Amino acid sequence: MTLTVTLPQELERLVAEMVEKGLLLAPEEALIHGLYLLKDEYALHKVNTEELRQKALVGLAQAERGEVAPLDFEAIKAKVRERLASQEESADAASHTNHAGRV
Numbered sequence: 001m002t003l004t005v006t007l008p009q010e011l012e013r014l015v016a017e018m019v020e021k022g023l024l025l026a027p028e029e030a031l032i033h034g035l036y037l038l039k040d041e042y043a044l045h046k047v048n049t050e051e052l053r054q055k056a057l058v059g060l061a062q063a064e065r066g067e068v069a070p071l072d073f074e075a076i077k078a079k080v081r082e083r084l085a086s087q088e089e090s091a092d093a094a095s096h097t098n099h100a101g102r103v
């Protein structure tokens with residue numbers, strides 16, 4: 001199969017650099033590698049979509065059997081606030097540690 005591709009300048013420069021540095025034998029390899037990555041990403045998307053669909057079906061079945069509790073939005077908000085506060089404390093501690101030895 002023959003395929004003609006026009007790349008944006010940024011990608012054209014990247015491919016040229018990779019060929020120049022010996023990372024690719026020819027520009028066509030970039031397209032081949034990119035398509036294999038796209039294939040892998042698509043396969044992962046299909047798996048994730050199917051997994052999500054299965055989990056949704058389980059949740060719906062549980063709901064139909066009355067096995068779910070009502071959402072407690074206040075508890076959810078409290079958990080989010082705790083997590084954010086913890087992250088802020090960790091960031092502050094890391095910042096303090098990074099600056100402690102400086103004059």
